[in-house]
Amino acid sequence: MSEKALVYLKNNREQLLNKLSNFLEIPSVSTDRAHKEDIHHAADFIVTYLHDIGFDFAEKQATSGHPLVYGEYNRAGSNAPTVLFYGHYDVQPADPLELWDSHPFRPEVRDGRLYARGASDDKGQVFMHLAVFEAYLKAEGKLPLNVKVCIEGEEEIGSENLYEVLHSKKEQFAADFAVISDSGMVAKNQPTILYGLKGFTGIEINVTGPDHDLHSGMYGGAIRNPLMALSHILASMKNEEEVITVEGFYDGVEPLAEEEKKLIDQVPGESYSEATGVNETASEKGYTAKEHTMGRPTFEVNGMYGGYQGEGTKTIIPSTATAKITCRLVPGQDPVKIQQLLEEHVMNVAPAGVTVDVKKEKLSAKAYKVEPNHPLITKAATAYTKAFNKETVFVRMGGSIPVVEWIEAIYQMPIVLLGFGTPDDRLHSPNESFPIDSFDKGMETLIYYWNEVGNQ
């Protein structure tokens, strides 16, 4: 079977792309309270979709935060496997708006790419699954396996309530294995299976000096400058060789094995300069950019601000300075421990004359690694290769997906990460996009995969 489903996708391509556009038009930004209603619209869109294509059950489940969509298809029979499909319908903020060539929430196709916030991360990839379910059910009348759908609305704000849901509704969400499509390929049309993900943690540093902005002529020389103090603090946390200088940060991290370095070097790499515009990469001393990105922990200042940002000059000593920092972790590192080390370091180097406060981000995840030769993984590789007509590569990546850690911790079920994004998708950035042909080939891959792992 599955032939009819493939034909259905081809014949309904236009209608499906339009439906995807309707989905992307909903500005479901989870970090911004102003978009609370849009979040609900996006969830309702999915519930309606599942009902329309004949799922046995679909509902919007309330959480203490944004709702989660749960759905079930049970008609593949008791001897067919059950998959738990996870995705998220929330997106990152679109700002700065002025850097978008087209409106982030008015999807537009240019040069074979669909431009919109969420086109790749993750609404576009979620929609591919929904469309494949539709194809099977409309064209074949059934799916080759039982499906449980779990699509949350809080991934971009750390999946704040998902753990609680997965934990308390263990019976409802139980399955034989899980599939997640919230990742990318190492290069366009290069089938890629993630066998490792990084962990994640973060802090915010707030430095407070004078209780109001001061005239730099009247007080310069008497008062510690919060922005300068914060610069000294940050400079003491990572040196210019990209080595993190926070005591204990690397404790428990195994050095990257030679064979793993080889594996990483074999991965067809994108050109960093093409994808990012930088003339030179910068990575941890002793590691290549690819090795550091895939296999070593990182420390990034995501945002920093204080004082005057307007036109011209304003001769002040600012009252406050803030830095937002996140780290990507590898196996052997505990996110909570790392947060403590970061806080201790900041407090130890904080200079006199300012008050330094460290806020620990709730968002946190352990790193994850899976066995690359598990049958559910190898079957995925086969499906990929069939659809893209290219050998599948196995990689570790720097991204973090907390749900992966939680599903493993709570259900101990195998997790298959089927990503279809490309390095040029500009996730989290202005002009996020997704290639139309990856959309086609990705759905083809899913058709083959369900066919392989489901009831023949």
Added chain:
Amino acid sequence: MSEKALVYLKNNREQLLNKLSNFLEIPSVSTDRAHKEDIHHAADFIVTYLHDIGFDFAEKQATSGHPLVYGEYNRAGSNAPTVLFYGHYDVQPADPLELWDSHPFRPEVRDGRLYARGASDDKGQVFMHLAVFEAYLKAEGKLPLNVKVCIEGEEEIGSENLYEVLHSKKEQFAADFAVISDSGMVAKNQPTILYGLKGFTGIEINVTGPDHDLHSGMYGGAIRNPLMALSHILASMKNEEEVITVEGFYDGVEPLAEEEKKLIDQVPGESYSEATGVNETASEKGYTAKEHTMGRPTFEVNGMYGGYQGEGTKTIIPSTATAKITCRLVPGQDPVKIQQLLEEHVMNVAPAGVTVDVKKEKLSAKAYKVEPNHPLITKAATAYTKAFNKETVFVRMGGSIPVVEWIEAIYQMPIVLLGFGTPDDRLHSPNESFPIDSFDKGMETLIYYWNEVGNQ
């Protein structure tokens, strides 16, 4: 004479305060193009004022930037001295608005202080002079000396066009001496004459990394972080002992003489902790806070920004990072040379993987020092003491007034700095204010001073 003028001020106090409020209500922010019209309204206000009180001449003079107000009173006779009075009607931006207890451009009196942007710097002090001219002309029918008024609208953006005006209109602006009221007293009701001002220069550092914000999971470990790079650059320019570590920065600076240290220590100092809320001062190694502020050069980061500043987290490597820096200079330092040293230092320490650009601020001024026992200065001290009933102190201050350097360079005339601001005025900050009784005593001082230096 001058008695009638004093009485006039008392009798018309209410009306004058209301008129001052009307002046302060005009948001004449010079750095923001959006306020171009308000700038003209403020200039027109002064021209009309001078006409109404009987100045012989008053006009708004166009410049390549904001207009300048020029006025003349010539009826004191040819054997009376002529003073050039300088002030500015433009103000600093009012942001952040949310930190004001009352609207910055809706003046409000609370606890004996008048709250408004410009109440002290400099519209309030300019208005005191206008009111005193009014008092003399309405009550006595004449002024004891000839007056040339020069009130610009670009002081807060570096007096960009004033030098050109002063230079090209040398005949028109020529006078026997100059009086400037754009400074403060070291403590409320403590008569203070500035005999030294600091010089000024500034740069903006722009660090550019990737051509768009990057996903920290996909690129962390491969790409230099502009905010971290900028933090390293800044940390290399001033150490934690508040010593500026830019090579050559202190060249030509004479160490603060012991007697000058004594003089500074004798100045009744405000409590830094009361005025700023900091628990501990931070000053250059080997100097007290007061010594550093009055007599040593400074380096301040006035503003810094890059990456995500919104609610929650955004896991990006930002594309750019910016820092605005200004320095206060002392005799022996050349602003242009200092700018070059700053730029050279930044370029020398700029790391690979980012592009660093240094923008030199146009705003620049040499430090200034005057002889404290010049008769025009001692007469000012007498007038102060008479009005405030307290001995006058002589101080150097950290502020910079480019016009002082230019008037000296172009006209070689004595310059008397009569400041009436107080340390709690919050210049350039939210909740700027000016004490009502300083307004009264300041005008009294001016009445006595014009009487002393004018024709008896």
